Amino acid sequence: MKLPKINRIIIENFSLYKLKRKIEIDMQDGVMCLAGANGLGKSTFISIVSYAMTGVVVPPDIDFKSLNSMTELFKKASNFADSFFEGRIDERDRMQAQVTVEFVLGHYLYTITREFFSSADLLKFSRKDYEGNETISENQSLFEQYTNYFVQDSELSSFEQFIFMQTYVLTFDESKKLLFWDVDVMNRVMYLFFSIDAGSAQRADTLRKNIKRFESNMRNIQWEISKVEKRLGKLNSNGVVTEQEMNEIEAACNEIETIEKERNNKKRLLEETIAKCNEAKLRVDDNALKQSEAKNQYEQQFASLYTSSGISVENDEKIQYSLKQIILQLTENEEADISEQVTNLRLSIVGAIKQKRVENDQATLDKVKETDEYIKQLKEQGKAFYETYARLLTEQKSIKEEIEQISLRIANFTNENETILSKKSAIQQGRQVQKEIEALRLNIEQLRKEKEEAENNRNKSQEELKPLDEAMRQRFASVAETFIPTFQNYAKSFIGLDIDVDLRNVNGLASLVVNVNGSDRRLRYQLSESQQYFLDIALRFSLIENAIKDRAYMLIDTPEGSLDVAYESRAGKMFADFVAKGYSVIMTANINTSQLLLKLAELCGERRMKIERMTEWTMLTQVQQEEQDVIEEAYDKIEEKLKTQNA
Numbered sequence: 001m002k003l004p005k006i007n008r009i010i011i012e013n014f015s016l017y018k019l020k021r022k023i024e025i026d027m028q029d030g031v032m033c034l035a036g037a038n039g040l041g042k043s044t045f046i047s048i049v050s051y052a053m054t055g056v057v058v059p060p061d062i063d064f065k066s067l068n069s070m071t072e073l074f075k076k077a078s079n080f081a082d083s084f085f086e087g088r089i090d091e092r093d094r095m096q097a098q099v100t101v102e103f104v105l106g107h108y109l110y111t112i113t114r115e116f117f118s119s120a121d122l123l124k125f126s127r128k129d130y131e132g133n134e135t136i137s138e139n140q141s142l143f144e145q146y147t148n149y150f151v152q153d154s155e156l157s158s159f160e161q162f163i164f165m166q167t168y169v170l171t172f173d174e175s176k177k178l179l180f181w182d183v184d185v186m187n188r189v190m191y192l193f194f195s196i197d198a199g200s201a202q203r204a205d206t207l208r209k210n211i212k213r214f215e216s217n218m219r220n221i222q223w224e225i226s227k228v229e230k231r232l233g234k235l236n237s238n239g240v241v242t243e244q245e246m247n248e249i250e251a252a253c254n255e256i257e258t259i260e261k262e263r264n265n266k267k268r269l270l271e272e273t274i275a276k277c278n279e280a281k282l283r284v285d286d287n288a289l290k291q292s293e294a295k296n297q298y299e300q301q302f303a304s305l306y307t308s309s310g311i312s313v314e315n316d317e318k319i320q321y322s323l324k325q326i327i328l329q330l331t332e333n334e335e336a337d338i339s340e341q342v343t344n345l346r347l348s349i350v351g352a353i354k355q356k357r358v359e360n361d362q363a364t365l366d367k368v369k370e371t372d373e374y375i376k377q378l379k380e381q382g383k384a385f386y387e388t389y390a391r392l393l394t395e396q397k398s399i400k401e402e403i404e405q406i407s408l409r410i411a412n413f414t415n416e417n418e419t420i421l422s423k424k425s426a427i428q429q430g431r432q433v434q435k436e437i438e439a440l441r442l443n444i445e446q447l448r449k450e451k452e453e454a455e456n457n458r459n460k461s462q463e464e465l466k467p468l469d470e471a472m473r474q475r476f477a478s479v480a481e482t483f484i485p486t487f488q489n490y491a492k493s494f495i496g497l498d499i500d501v502d503l504r505n506v507n508g509l510a511s512l513v514v515n516v517n518g519s520d521r522r523l524r525y526q527l528s529e530s531q532q533y534f535l536d537i538a539l540r541f542s543l544i545e546n547a548i549k550d551r552a553y554m555l556i557d558t559p560e561g562s563l564d565v566a567y568e569s570r571a572g573k574m575f576a577d578f579v580a581k582g583y584s585v586i587m588t589a590n591i592n593t594s595q596l597l598l599k600l601a602e603l604c605g606e607r608r609m610k611i612e613r614m615t616e617w618t619m620l621t622q623v624q625q626e627e628q629d630v631i632e633e634a635y636d637k638i639e640e641k642l643k644t645q646n647a
Helices: 042-054 070-077 080-086 142-154 159-168 183-194 198-238 243-306 317-332 339-416 424-495 529-547 565-579 594-608 622-626 628-646
Strands: 005-012 022-026 031-036 098-105 108-115 124-128 499-506 509-516 553-557 584-590 609-613
Touching (some): 005 042, 031 565, 031 594, 042 098, 042 159, 042 553, 070 080, 070 159, 098 142, 108 142, 124 142, 142 159, 159 183, 159 198, 183 198, 183 424, 183 509, 183 529, 198 424, 317 339, 424 499, 424 509, 424 529, 424 565, 529 553, 565 584, 565 594, 594 609, 594 628, 609 628, 622 628
Parallel strands (some): 031 584, 031 609
Antiparallel strands (some): 005 022, 005 098, 098 108, 108 124, 499 509
């Protein structure tokens, strides 16, 4: 396994650092310390560097045990970066803010540039060999090339393994994720750093995930079985109606149901008969109305035979001709004698009137006969309608009497079989309970099969994990003679007590347990806060030193708030011991933590330590401005120590 060594970090247009639109830090071997007051963005810087390397910011409250795999860790963290940087980058800088990191991995120099709100791709990516030859392709996704080449050059099995390592080993940040007291994380770390190869660690991670999943399924299925068995026991204890009782009840219910069905049929027939009867009555009434109207019409037609009103003869041709002759003679001579023509006109008019009267009388007589025939038809039809109406009334009365008789039968049968019929609900419940009992038994049988299958799969995964686990333990045993003393030296230089570490089974997982003065400290509260933090950092130093001989880095957001003054210089010495072996530490610290930084500066000197004044990156608060002289004095003392060591 190989780990990267960071050479340079460039942060551009990051709004939190208002005084520097472009921050460029060249990383020398040893310590790069960003020192400043509270609230200047020290912890954010650690997250920026980690984001630049991985493309993710892991949520501080994430619980690896609930995720149970490195792949799930990546999925959970993949969208958190946007939220994390949202309040740290102003809207005006959103599209311009970016970070560039240059690092060496294996035999290649990597340079990548990312935006802060588009982690799924890279703005730039370069991978050059020692001779300066570019190795990437312009026709492929830069992000995919970066992750693929990184896995290849680091000799890991997946980029998710590096994200896990970056989160839990290479970074100690404000989330204070501690290995010693997180068995699930420690077990994965053991496989990464003490397996024969990264592939074995990857396979072990998958198997652990599967084992947890199968065990979770087994627990869920067993809970479901218990719930079903409880319901089944309750049904059996309550008792159900016997088969003989159900047959008696069923026979009585069928009988009363048959009688009620007969009554219901009669009721439907009655409704139909009433509807027909009402319809017949409407036809009778309508016929009577039509007869009355026809009789009135007959009387009017008969009366018109004896009246001459309504006779019109002015359009008769003879009358028209005689009238024209009179008009023509008078037109020619107003004094002409027209007596003969007038006589002819009179005779024409009288003749026309007589003819018209004969025609009208015949037409009226025909209508009277037609109306009389229509009245006879209506009477015959009305008689038939009334007979139908009368028949339906009789049927209606008969059906009502039948319904009364059936209702009486129902009442008598109900009285005679009151006890049996009162248990009608019992038979329905009994049938339902029998069905439910059978369904529950089938359900239990299926659940037990599913549990057995999950258990078999769990056992198979455990059997497959055993040789991997044994190989990891043997690997740890083979390096324990160097690894354990390395950890002891780091830890004792800080805590000043006898420290030991041992590989144990904790909750079925291989894990390292720390021992202080002969007593296991499996619970965090058994050590002070500062002892927890710096023993865990000592473990990470030891893991890196065991796996990588040089050119590796660690990010540390120094937890100086937990340190007693007596331990500050000891922490500084522990850091100095690590970088003295060729490793790099990128750390942040409060400038007021004088002893830690002074001790570190004294031991490292300018050659192996560089201090960056974060007070020059952003605006100071009023309180910080008032104390600026004190802050500058602290910087000066540290830089003086750096120079003194070289002298």
